[in-house]
Amino acid sequence: MNAPVYVGLDIGTTSIKVAAVNKQLEAVFEKQYAYEYQTPQKGWTEINPDTWVEIAMQGLKELFHHIPADTVKAIGVTGQMHTTVFVDKHGFSVRPAILWNDNRTKESLPAIKQKLQSRKKTKHLAKIVSTGSPLASLLWVRQHEPEQYDQINKFLIAKDYVKLKLTDTYTTDYCDASTSSLYDLHNDCWSKDVQELFDFAQGMYPEIHPASTIVGELSREVCTALSIEEPIPVISGSGDNVASALASGSFETGQPLLSLGTSGVVVIPNSQYQLKQIGKNVVAKLTEEDDSIITQGTVQAGAKINSWWLENILQTADYTSEQATIPSDRLGENDVFFFPHMNGEKTLFSNPNLRGAFIGLSLETMRKDMYLAVLEGLAFGxxxxxxxxxxxxxxxxxxxxxxxxxxxxxxxxxxxxxxYPIKRVQTCQEAVHGAAILAIMGVEGSFTFPKSKAQWTEPNPTIVAKYNQRYKNYLKLSQQLVLLGGDGK
Known part of the structure; x- marks a missing residue:
């Protein structure tokens, strides 16, 4: 008899990942499918959400060619947070989904924040609402596309739309609900005050479930399309940052996580329900009994600055060779600074107009100095x-x-x-594996992390001292650049 297998789907910003693992988190199938979103106008990012469904189905078909369907016990789903899908009463998308990194709502944000600040129970939401937030995106559609807005029966986040197409259920989890700016963090439910303030229909909201809850199973239509006989349970899932934190062991150890994807994210777990004043407080609620919360902050450009510099500017895809030109003795010695906020900033400065910058260029500056500055810039941010x-x-x-x-x-x-030391787990440790872990938890009721190999990188006290001084200079420079960027209104 074949060992049980658990599947994870990760609906990323530029790719979808499909992975299958056993209980020991050993991968038995992994594949990534790249895709592109659209930018119909400057600052806009959107996509036909059925693109995700088509790719997810393609990935599952390929998976079932390699793995017997009767060994797959459950499917967990994760994905980009905030990205909003607008669904009619028949379950069809009424317009392209608006992505998390969309900036079309920047002009309307001050008015939205002012309205949220008008009530005591919604003041905290004024600090976190931003371009790309479901609240802002819904209001934009209502103002600019009233015919499409009138067709909306439910709004869903990216992963939840894929779940809808797999299971015919309208659900989300506490992570994606709590980061929507439509949620009451103090009472753990959709905010009635936001609903009243902005006159949203109560029926627009999906049901909220803990991340490891079984919310349905593959529909008969999906099973037929996948050529499998028995329906497979599908788990509520969670946003990619919670899934990454889960896979990295951060909930178990309480240690912070750095995620270097399209965006650069700091995730700080709290075993108790502690709401921070700065950062986005995300309710993890992996199980009904779980009270953990994470606080996250984001550099929106993230690891994308690396591919921007190499592919767009240097016009090379040879990352390894370019990094090999930077000697170790240059760390902490670089005279060039790079400001990494190339497409706005949401957490510290709440300014969608911020842009990146090189500072300290001289006639002696070389290619390797500028590349090192790019890498250091994200670290400082x-x-x-x-x-x-x-x-x-x-x-x-x-x-x-x-x-x-x-x-x-x-x-x-x-x-x-x-x-601080950096721990890079060398086994399954990405968001897609976190989704698979949630699938294990949903079926088995719990999950115990197996011992895994990890690579440790220790700081060098001499280099740390140099970077501490450079970081102070970075903070001074960033203050000036934020002023130059305006107030974002």
């Missing part, structure tokens, strides 16, 4: 986020995940900029 959101207790180390974590040089930079 994430350190600034961490210091604004950190717990009272100092961390022992940072876990690191995401595509950018494949770079040994970048991890070394992070260890010395942050001044």
């Amino acid at each position: 994430l350190r600034q986020l961490f210091e604004a959101m950190k717990n009272e207790e100092q961390p022992e180390y940072f876990a690191i995940v995401g595509g950018g974590a494949k770079s040994d040089l970048w991890i070394k930079i992070f260890a010395n900029v942050l001044g």
